[in-house]
Amino acid sequence: MKGNVFVIGLGLIGGSIALAIKKEHPEAKVTGYDAKLEEMKMAKALMVVDDYVETIQDGVRGADLIILATPVLVTEKLIGQLGQMELKENVIITDTGSTKESIMAKAQRLAGNNTVFIGGHPMAGSHKSGVTAASLSLFENAFYLLTPFHEQDQRTEELKQWLKGTKANFITVSPEMHDEMVAVISHFPHVIAASLVHLVKDADAEYPLLKRLAAGGFRDITRIASSSPQMWADISCGNRENLIRLLDRWAKNLQEVKKALADNKYELLHRFYAEAKQYRDCLPISGSGAIPSFYDLFVDIPDVPGVVSQITNKLAEKGISITNIRILEAREDIYGVLRISFRSENDRDLAMNLLKKETPHEVYIQ
Ligand SMILES: NC(=O)C1=CN([C@@H]2O[C@H](COP(=O)(O)OP(=O)(O)OC[C@H]3O[C@@H](n4cnc5c(N)ncnc54)[C@H](O)[C@@H]3O)[C@@H](O)[C@H]2O)C=CC1
Numbered sequence: 001m002k003g004n005v006f007v008i009g010l011g012l013i014g015g016s017i018a019l020a021i022k023k024e025h026p027e028a029k030v031t032g033y034d035a036k037l038e039e040m041k042m043a044k045a046l047m048v049v050d051d052y053v054e055t056i057q058d059g060v061r062g063a064d065l066i067i068l069a070t071p072v073l074v075t076e077k078l079i080g081q082l083g084q085m086e087l088k089e090n091v092i093i094t095d096t097g098s099t100k101e102s103i104m105a106k107a108q109r110l111a112g113n114n115t116v117f118i119g120g121h122p123m124a125g126s127h128k129s130g131v132t133a134a135s136l137s138l139f140e141n142a143f144y145l146l147t148p149f150h151e152q153d154q155r156t157e158e159l160k161q162w163l164k165g166t167k168a169n170f171i172t173v174s175p176e177m178h179d180e181m182v183a184v185i186s187h188f189p190h191v192i193a194a195s196l197v198h199l200v201k202d203a204d205a206e207y208p209l210l211k212r213l214a215a216g217g218f219r220d221i222t223r224i225a226s227s228s229p230q231m232w233a234d235i236s237c238g239n240r241e242n243l244i245r246l247l248d249r250w251a252k253n254l255q256e257v258k259k260a261l262a263d264n265k266y267e268l269l270h271r272f273y274a275e276a277k278q279y280r281d282c283l284p285i286s287g288s289g290a291i292p293s294f295y296d297l298f299v300d301i302p303d304v305p306g307v308v309s310q311i312t313n314k315l316a317e318k319g320i321s322i323t324n325i326r327i328l329e330a331r332e333d334i335y336g337v338l339r340i341s342f343r344s345e346n347d348r349d350l351a352m353n354l355l356k357k358e359t360p361h362e363v364y365i366q
Pocket residue numbers: 008009010011012013014033034035036039069070071072074075096097098099121122123124125126127128129130131228231235
């Protein structure tokens with residue numbers, strides 16, 4: 001497609017969408033704006049955008065597609081500002097915010113005047129922020145929820161064409177249903193992850209060893225607590241009512257656990273864990289959910305210097321990128337286990353075959 005695309009907010013999500021549009025539509029011009037000048041300069045240097053502008057006004061002039069990829073409360077304010085600006089006739093405006101009800105309510109005022117607003121939420125990402133974390137393949141196979149004002153709108157099809165390079169699966173839902181669902185599987189888990197970290201932080205002074213003990217499994221299950229505080233404070237305010245309802249349900253659930261403990265009811269506790277395990281074990285393993293999966297590979301390595309770089313060099317030589325690497329166990333008397341994370345299942349499989357063929361180590365998926 002040809003035309004002018006204007007991305008406001010050149011962070012992880014805005015940057016990744018800009019990359020996908022540039023790849024799929026080389027004839028389009030992608031311009032960016034960010035409140036931080038360094039972020040705009042970096043986006044241009046990394047060729048995430050063709051150019052940047054120093055005011056939003058400059059960017060919207062002539063734009064055929066405007067993408068708002070800012071924290072949700074900022075997005076709500078920017079929608080108000082766009083309403084005061086002169087926009088190109090037939091422009092499509094979309095956003096990437098993790099909440100939809102309040103954004104769509106604000107956007108109602110934008111509709112008309114040959115302007116269409118289509119809410120959007122790419123359900124993939126990470127706890128990292130900023131344009132340097134942006135990636136072309138971030139949304140591959142992920143769900144991309146759309147909340148248009150009118151279903152079957154031809155402009156929605158046009159937006160999907162613009163976003164085709166994300167290789168995401170588009171699904172249309174109502175803003176209300178969107179916010180209820182993501183509250184359960186994404187927003188509420190972030191509240192709990194942060195709360196768990198607070199619990200350990202509060203006990204930290206009493207037990208100096210705690211931090212070191214928390215380095216393994218605890219660190220893994222609370223990974224999402226390392227996300228951007230502004231982004232999550234915005235999301236929490238934007239989805240307050242659903243979160244309050246879930247907190248009440250969670251509190252009731254915990255009261256039941258507390259009672260089972262107080263009454264020493266082994267059977268109830270066993271059922272509590274068994275039912276959770278049964279449901280969790282039924283969740284699909286493949287495909288991207290709202291909180292993306294990690295494609296991990298495990299390599300048993302001897303605890304000798306140079307072995308890790310040998311492995312990463314082999315992957316780099318074949319152009320296989322890794323997103324994370326960690327030694328899970330390293331003691332003198334046993335082998336260390338190297339956990340390498342990849343962005344996609346395909347990358348992980350390529351890496352597994354390569355390392356099995358070209359190294360003497362045991363390589364496996366857990
Ligand atoms: N991080 C994630 O995993 C996902 C985030 N989202 C949503 O996408 C949006 C963007 O998130 P990220 O890219 O992760 O955040 P980010 O922090 O990486 O990027 C946001 C960018 O917006 C800029 N910004 C803030 N206020 C601004 C303003 N007034 N004008 C222009 N730029 C401004 C910031 O400087 C920053 O560069 C958020 O609404 C978030 O809820 C959606 C899906 C996944």
